[in-house]
Amino acid sequence: MMEKFVEICYYRKDVIIYEVDMLGKLEIMLENEDNRLNYNISSLFQGVLMESISAPYADNLHKTGLKPYSQYLEFENNLIKWTIHTMTEEAKNQVINPLLNNMQDVNLKQKNITLKVLEKKVSIKTYEQLLNEKYFFQGNPYLDVTFITPTAFKSQGKYVFYPDLKLIFQSLMNKFDNSSANSSIYSEEALEHLIENSDITRYRLKSTVFHMEGIVIPSFMGRITIKIRGPQAMVNLANLLFAYGEYSGVGIKSAIGMGGLRVNERSTK
Amino acid sequence: MMEKFVEICYYRKDVIIYEVDMLGKLEIMLENEDNRLNYNISSLFQGVLMESISAPYADNLHKTGLKPYSQYLEFENNLIKWTIHTMTEEAKNQVINPLLNNMQDVNLKQKNITLKVLEKKVSIKTYEQLLNEKYFFQGNPYLDVTFITPTAFKSQGKYVFYPDLKLIFQSLMNKFDNSSANSSIYSEEALEHLIENSDITRYRLKSTVFHMEGIVIPSFMGRITIKIRGPQAMVNLANLLFAYGEYSGVGIKSAIGMGGLRVNERSTK
Numbered sequence: 001m002m003e004k005f006v007e008i009c010y011y012r013k014d015v016i017i018y019e020v021d022m023l024g025k026l027e028i029m030l031e032n033e034d035n036r037l038n039y040n041i042s043s044l045f046q047g048v049l050m051e052s053i054s055a056p057y058a059d060n061l062h063k064t065g066l067k068p069y070s071q072y073l074e075f076e077n078n079l080i081k082w083t084i085h086t087m088t089e090e091a092k093n094q095v096i097n098p099l100l101n102n103m104q105d106v107n108l109k110q111k112n113i114t115l116k117v118l119e120k121k122v123s124i125k126t127y128e129q130l131l132n133e134k135y136f137f138q139g140n141p142y143l144d145v146t147f148i149t150p151t152a153f154k155s156q157g158k159y160v161f162y163p164d165l166k167l168i169f170q171s172l173m174n175k176f177d178n179s180s181a182n183s184s185i186y187s188e189e190a191l192e193h194l195i196e197n198s199d200i201t202r203y204r205l206k207s208t209v210f211h212m213e214g215i216v217i218p219s220f221m222g223r224i225t226i227k228i229r230g231p232q233a234m235v236n237l238a239n240l241l242f243a244y245g246e247y248s249g250v251g252i253k254s255a256i257g258m259g260g261l262r263v264n265e266r267s268t269k
Numbered sequence: 270m271m272e273k274f275v276e277i278c279y280y281r282k283d284v285i286i287y288e289v290d291m292l293g294k295l296e297i298m299l300e301n302e303d304n305r306l307n308y309n310i311s312s313l314f315q316g317v318l319m320e321s322i323s324a325p326y327a328d329n330l331h332k333t334g335l336k337p338y339s340q341y342l343e344f345e346n347n348l349i350k351w352t353i354h355t356m357t358e359e360a361k362n363q364v365i366n367p368l369l370n371n372m373q374d375v376n377l378k379q380k381n382i383t384l385k386v387l388e389k390k391v392s393i394k395t396y397e398q399l400l401n402e403k404y405f406f407q408g409n410p411y412l413d414v415t416f417i418t419p420t421a422f423k424s425q426g427k428y429v430f431y432p433d434l435k436l437i438f439q440s441l442m443n444k445f446d447n448s449s450a451n452s453s454i455y456s457e458e459a460l461e462h463l464i465e466n467s468d469i470t471r472y473r474l475k476s477t478v479f480h481m482e483g484i485v486i487p488s489f490m491g492r493i494t495i496k497i498r499g500p501q502a503m504v505n506l507a508n509l510l511f512a513y514g515e516y517s518g519v520g521i522k523s524a525i526g527m528g529g530l531r532v533n534e535r536s537t538k
Contacts, residue, residue, distance in 0.1 A: 162472075201487075203431075204475040218470075 022126045023085070023247045024092035026099060029119040030080040030106055037080065037113075039150070040211040042073045042257030044108050045082060049095065052103060057094040068179045069095045070249035072149040072260035080115065082106070083260070085247040087179035092124060130243055139239035142201070142266060143226045149260035150210035150219035153251045161207055161218040165226070168250055169194045171259075172241040175248035185241075194238060197230040210258050219258060291395045292354070292516045293361035295368060298388040299349040299375055306349065306382075308419070309480040311342050311526030313377050314351060318364065321372060326363040337448050338364045339518035341418040341529035349384065351375070352529070354516040356448035361393065399512055408508035411470070411535060412495045418529035419479035419488035422520045430476055430487040434495070437519055438463045440528075441510040444517035454510075463507060466499040479527050488527060 049071060050058055061067065068091035074081045084099060086092040100122055106115040153160040153167040160167055173186035205222035228235045242263050249259035318340060319327055330336065337360035343350045353368060355361045369391055375384040422429040422436040429436055442455035474491035497504045511532050518528035 200476075202476045206473040207469075207471045 022089045022092060022124050023087055023130065023244075024096045025086075025123045025125075025247070026084045026096045027119075027121045028082040028084075028099065028103075028106075028117055030082060031116040031118055032075065032078050032080045035075065035078055037115075038075060039073065039257075041108065041111065042149070042210070043212040044110060045071060045073060045106075046256040047110070048106055048108070049084070049099070052098045053094055054098070066178060067255040070247065070254040070260070072249070072254075072257045074148060074260075079118070085249070087175075087244075087247055096122065131240065134240040134243040135236045137236065137239075138232065139236040140266065141228045141235045143228065143238060143242055144223070144264040144266045145226065145242060146223045146262045146264060147205075147221050147250075147260070148262055149257055150208050150217070150221055151251050151259045151261070152210070152217055152219040152253075159218050161220045162205065163200065163203070163220065163224050165198050165200065166191070166195050169198075169238075169241065171250050172245050172248070175250070175254075176241065176244050179248065185237075190237075193230075193234065194228075197228055197234055198238065199227050199229075201225050201227045210253070212253065212256065217253070217258070223264075291358045291361060291393050292356060292399065292513075293365045294355075294392045294394075294516070295353045295365045296388075296390045297351040297353075297368065297372075297375075297386055299351060299384040300387060301344065301347050301349045301384070304344065304347055306384075307344060308342065308526075310377065310380065311418070311479070312481040313379060314340060314342060314375075315525040316379075317375055317377070318353070318368070321367045322363055323367075335447060336524040339516065339523040339529070341518070341523075341526045343417060343529075348387070354518070356444075356516055365391065400509065403509040403512045404505045406505065406508075407501065408505040409535065410497045410504045412497065412507060412511055413492070413533040413535045414495065414511060415492045415531045415533060416474075416490050416519075416529070417531055418526055419477050419486070419490055420520050420528045420530070421479070421486055421488040421522075428487050430489045431474065432469065432472070432489065432493050434467050434469065435460070435464050438467075438507075438510065440519050441514050441517070444519070444523075445510065445513050448517065454506075459506075462499075462503065463497075466497055466503055467507065468496050468498075470494050470496045479522070481522065481525065486522070486527070492533075 049069075068088045069084060069086045071082065071084045074083070084096060086095050100120055103117065105117050107113075108115070147163070151161075151163075153164065153171065155164075155167055169191055170186075173191060176185050202225040203222065205220055205224070207218065207220050210217040210219045226238070228238045242261070245261050246263060248254060250261055251259040253259065318338075337357045338353060338355045340351065340353045343352070353365060355364050369389055372386065374386050376382075377384070416432070420430075420432075422433065422440060424433075424436055438460055439455075442460060445454050471494040472491065474489055474493070476487065476489050479486040479488045495507070497507045511530070514530050515532060517523060519530055520528040522528065
């Protein structure tokens with residue numbers, strides 16, 4: 001069973017090397033005078049992003065249904081931090097580059113508001129780096145994860161607004177597999193194994209709502225610690241999935257502001 | 270199905286009238302200079318209570334295994350509020366009365382600390398009053414509940430430290446039934462019905478631990494809103510159970526500081 005994971009990842013490693021596929025991150029600091037804007041505007045940034053990318057690429061995204069990017073807003077001290085993550089090299093070139101090179105300020109047409117860009121920061125990481133850091137490494141069995149923005153899952157037609165480990169791991173595996181045609185980390189068996197060997201040992205969580213085009217999605221924010229039992233390969237797989245989750249987000253609507261997550265560094269438990 | 274609940278409660282109402290059974294509440298305000306004491310001392314108050322009650326009654330509690338009382342501590346601004354609830358008239362006489370009439374200060378022998386009593390408040394309520402207020406009344410379908418002290422359940426040999434609605438309702442029903450020989454609100458069917466018709470719609474929760482005789486019990490504190498769907502009788506039953514839960518506590522170790530709860534008044538949802 002464990003060998004299978006390793007095999008997949010070795011295989012994937014080779015694929016990545018040839019494809020030179022990569023993960024991208026762009027942070028844009030925006031002015032938010034008197035904290036007048038809040039989370040409710042998050043979904044408007046989907047419009048800003050769509051106007052920035054080329055029409056053919058937008059068409060392509062629409063046609064394939066794939067979303068090789070995620071984005072979310074954070075609000076702090078009269079500032080908005082807009083973070084855009086990409087999960088393929090193409091998405092980095094098509095989504096991050098135009099925002100990085102051309103955009104001087106952010107125009108929220110629906111609100112008739114223009115936000116001044118104060119700073120832009122960009123960073124990239126290859127899948128090979130990610131695997132070397134997280135999978136071919138003695139990962140920490142305690143994963144301390146913050147859900148930075150409203151997070152939710154859809155299961156059997158209903159919104160689930162608490163951190164169900166099955167839905168979390170399933171979502172991360174699917175997002176990992178979706179961003180590239182060549183990978184397949186997901187299997188029913190691997191998922192079952194992960195869930196059986198994982199427990200939430202600490203949490204601080206609250207329910208909240210995410211506003212999107214007039215609808216309100218029940219969701220949650222907060223922090224959990226997950227303990228992964230079992231062999232190191234299992235621990236490493238979980239670490240890899242969550243490290244990837246920092247780019248992909250988790251759960252529904254991660255392309256328009258939901259499901260942003262951060263893995264907090266911690267020494268031990 | 271619904272008729273059955275009503276029947277039970279009508280029946281129970283008659284029983285109560287003849288037994289003149291009652292619920293009691295004693296609040297004792299204690300000095301906590303410089304906030305030097307915290308939740309970790311909660312279980313020591315079991316010793317204080319046991320020394321205050323008569324030997325024959327203590328023996329009786331031990332023999333029957335029943336715990337017709339609950340107690341917990343709350344800490345605020347150099348004060349400790351010690352709340353003792355009783356669920357039978359006998360327990361009111363045997364547990365609350367000695368603390369009310371004889372105790373001048375609280376002596377924590379293990380810590381060699383004496384806490385000054387600043388104030389005592391007592392109140393009683395008959396089961397009949399409780400039923401009239403909560404069951405024979407248009408109860409609110411939204412129940413806003415605060416878990417004031419660390420709360421946990423035991424299920425299949427493991428601690429459950431989140432508010433599982435099945436375990437909550439089961440615990441409240443069992444505590445209701447246990448405190449008096451003549452009542453039987455619990456049935457598998459009634460419990461199933463309650464769970465099927467209840468959802469947590471809001472929450473703000475954190476995991477914590479409760480210290481007891483050197484062991485550490487994983488638990489949670491915080492606030493939830495439960496929505497009860499279905500007929501008014503169902504809504505009223507849930508209101509009755511939680512109103513009772515203010516006296517009995519919920520989950521494990523409510524006789525030594527865990528599982529204290531409060532139902533918050535709210536106008537609508």
